[in-house]
Amino acid sequence: MPYRLLYNLLIHLFGPLLLGLLYWPRRGKPGFGTRWPEHLGLVAPSPPACAPLWLHAVxxxxxxxATPLLKALKAAHPELPIVxxxxxxxxxxxVARLGDLVEHRYAPLDFPWAVGLFLRRIRPRALLIMETELWPNLLHACGQRRLPVLVLNARLSARSAARYRRFHGIFRLLSANISHIACQHRDDAEHFSALGVPRERLSITGSVKFDIEYGENIIExxxxxxxxxxxxxxxxxxASTHEGEDEQLLAAHRQLLQQHPDALLILVPRHPQRFEQVAELVARQDFSLGRRTEGSPGxxxxxxxxxxxxELPIMLAAADIAFVGGSLIERGGHNLLEPAALGKPVLSGPSTFNFGDIARQLLATGGAHQVRDADELTEELRRLLASPALAGAMGQRAQAVVAANRGALANTLRRIETQLDL
Structure with a gap:
């Protein structure tokens, strides 16, 4: 049975369950309001004479x-509409924070009829996909319409590449409808090439995440x-903590308070639906809690x-030391560059496979340190707090890694302009 036919049978069979998971109300989970039909392709149509550039960011x-790239695209091509x-x-x-720079739509779920309806209403000139969000029916529909598809800031870890190799036919089905893949690093390009993507459809542009820059307003x-x-x-x-991690971080903070009784932990869960849950956890553990939504802490x-x-950048800028979450549990970590760009000494747990190359560079230069558990985290915090000069030098090394890798934004913009003849 062809892969796509089997895939469509499965998604329609399990569709009600998937929709239930997406829309089932949970405490703290933001709902979609009246815009939920957009997931089924029922989006506001583009004006008749408009063929916007469509960028998908999950x-x-x-x-x-994608934000610096969107701003650069509009600066270079102000007449270009972007969805x-x-x-x-x-x-x-x-996206709403970008104001009228772009328009927003919810992406269609990967039902063939929903994708088709979305494309008929939006009528995009091309699709840009951030990172590696590849959906079979979306790519197939774009291929049938001869719509250029560019994957930007693409990454493919060794673990993901091994999974795709086990289902090589499915990956071949996906990649056949991709015009170009702009990879973050050479390793990513090698993994795509090993899976059969022709070399001429691959480039190495670097990671646009290195082009992160915080304005003076954030610093202030x-x-x-x-x-x-x-x-x-x-x-x-x-920053960006997960369930199963907050407990370890609070344990480290409790130990730190023994030596630094006035120490403050800014705790920022990754997902807003966990805010109340984490607040209850902090209260149960008898910490004195302040909340950003309730004003200044005492x-x-x-x-x-x-x-x-x-507001995470503002909170990062206010701190002396930054720990990046998703790394004390097997989540692969989050963006270490956010505190690094602000010149903060960076700490993380051992699970950093989502940002492997970035983590390696920061660790190799001494801009970041890894800890295995709450005890090691406490020791590292004590060491850095005991020596502001040591912490400052570590932050400078982290910031230097960011500066040395800038340029991906310009490379990616040139690649888009070349591929789409802008």
Missing amino acids: SVGEVVA VSTTTRTGAEQ QGRQLRAQLGTQRPVWIA PQNQVYLGDTMG
Whole structure:
């Protein structure tokens, strides 16, 4: 049985379950409101004479990575209309921060009829996919319409490549309808090539995440927040944390308080639907809790919950040391470059496969250190707090790694212009 036919049978068979998981209300999970039909292709159509560029970024992280590229595209081609799609509500909220620079639609679920309806209504001139969000029916429909598809900032870990090798026919089906893959690193290009993608359809542009730059407004808001938190107390941040990780971070903070009783932990869960759950966890463990949504913390607060969206850079700027979550559990970690770009010493757990090359560079230069558990995290925090000069040098090395790798944004923009003849 052809792979695509089997795939379509399965997604229609399990479709009700998938829709239930997507729309079932959960505490703290933002709903889709009246816009849920967009997932079925029922989006507002493009104006008759408009053929927008369509960029898909599944959620917040991909939208953040795409933002400098979107701004560069509009600066170079102000007349070019751009539609950005996301799958998640939090991704949509991040796109809304771009104002009228782009339009937002929810991406269609990968039912062939939903994809077809979306394409007929939007009528895009090309599809840009951030990272490696590949869906069989979407790519097939684009191929049938001779719609150029570019995968940007693409990565393919050894683990993912091994999975695709086991289902090589499916990957061949996907890649046949991709015009070009702009890879983050040479390893990624080698993995795609080993799976049969022709070399002429591969390029190495670097990671646009290295082109992260924070404006003076972020730095200033960070200074203002630090003044509210207290300039004379040690402040460390645990960013983008997950369930099963918060407990370890609070254990490390409890140990740190024995030596630094005025220390403050800024705790920022990765997913907003966990804000209340984490607040309850902090309270159960008898920490004095302040919340971003409730104003400035008092000097008695030991934990400050970052329970807002889009303010992580401000909180990173306010901290002395940054721990990046998703790494003390097997989640592969999150973006180590966000604190590095701000010149903060970076700590993470051992699971960093989502950002393997970035982690290797930061570790090799001494801009980041890895810890295995709460005890090691406490020791590293104590070591850095005992020597501001050591922490400062570590932050400078982290920032230097970011600076040395900048340029991917310009490379990616040139690749888009060449492939689409802009």
